[in-house]
Amino acid sequence: MNKLTSTLLACCALLTATSNAAAVTLYGADVSFTIKDSDYLSSYFGPANVVGNSIFFQPTDFKAESLNGAGAATLDQTLIIKVQATTVGYDMTSFLLAEQGNYQLTGTSSSVIASGSLDVVSQTTTCGVLTCRDGNNIFNTTGLDTVGSLTEWGGVTSVNLADTIGWGSDTYVSLSLTNLLTANAPEAGDSAMIQKTFGAVGITINPVPVPAALWLFGSGLIGIAAFAKRKKT
Numbered sequence: 001m002n003k004l005t006s007t008l009l010a011c012c013a014l015l016t017a018t019s020n021a022a023a024v025t026l027y028g029a030d031v032s033f034t035i036k037d038s039d040y041l042s043s044y045f046g047p048a049n050v051v052g053n054s055i056f057f058q059p060t061d062f063k064a065e066s067l068n069g070a071g072a073a074t075l076d077q078t079l080i081i082k083v084q085a086t087t088v089g090y091d092m093t094s095f096l097l098a099e100q101g102n103y104q105l106t107g108t109s110s111s112v113i114a115s116g117s118l119d120v121v122s123q124t125t126t127c128g129v130l131t132c133r134d135g136n137n138i139f140n141t142t143g144l145d146t147v148g149s150l151t152e153w154g155g156v157t158s159v160n161l162a163d164t165i166g167w168g169s170d171t172y173v174s175l176s177l178t179n180l181l182t183a184n185a186p187e188a189g190d191s192a193m194i195q196k197t198f199g200a201v202g203i204t205i206n207p208v209p210v211p212a213a214l215w216l217f218g219s220g221l222i223g224i225a226a227f228a229k230r231k232k233t
Helices: 003-020 212-232
Strands: 023-027 031-036 048-051 054-057 062-067 071-085 090-106 111-127 130-134 138-140 151-160 172-185 191-207
Touching: 023 048, 031 048, 062 071, 071 090, 071 191, 090 111, 090 172, 111 151, 111 191, 138 151
Parallel strands: 062 172
Antiparallel strands: 023 031, 031 071, 048 054, 054 191, 062 191, 071 172, 090 151, 090 191, 111 130, 111 138, 111 172, 172 191
C-alpha cells in the first residue's frame, strides 16, 4: 500500500468517525432520542438523561441578565430532537414539555419574561399534501414580578397528535423546543436575571390497536384449530 493510499484511507476513517460523532442517540424504554452533539454538549441545554420514555435536561448557562440600566437582554435558543419508536408495534401519540427555572429582580422598573414552544413534525406521515405538523404549542409564564428574593418559575405545554386531522399517532418525529428568556433593567440601580435550570419532554407511546376484524379472524382460527384437534382425537 503506497503512502497516498494510506493517507486517503486515514482521511476517510477520520471523516467517518466525525460523521458518526455528529449526533448522540439515547435509548429509552420504547423510543430513542437523537440530538446533535453540539447541542448535547451545549451549556444552554446541558447534559441529557433518559428515564422510561422521557428525556431530561439540566442546563448550566441558559440565562438572561441585565444590570444597572442596560435595558433588555434576550436569550433565544432552539433544540431539535429526533424521536423514534424502537418497540415494534408501538406508536407515539402525545408529547409534554415541562420547564423550570428561577429569576431575581431588584428595583421597581426591572422585569423578566419566560416563554417557550413545542413543535412536532412527522418524519413518516403526510396530512393531505403536507407533512403532518403541530406547531402552535406555546407557554408564556406569568406572575414573574417578585422583587428581591430568588423565585422559581415554571411552564408547561403539550401536543396531542390526535388534534391534527389525518395524524393521530407516529413512529418517527422531529421535536423543536424553543426557549425565549428576557431580562430588562431599564433604570440605573436596577438588575434583572432569569434562567432555565430544568427541562423535560415526556412521551406517551402505546401498542397499536389491533382492528376488531383481525381479533375475530384470529379467534376463528383458534376455534377451528381446537375443533380439528378434538376430531383428530
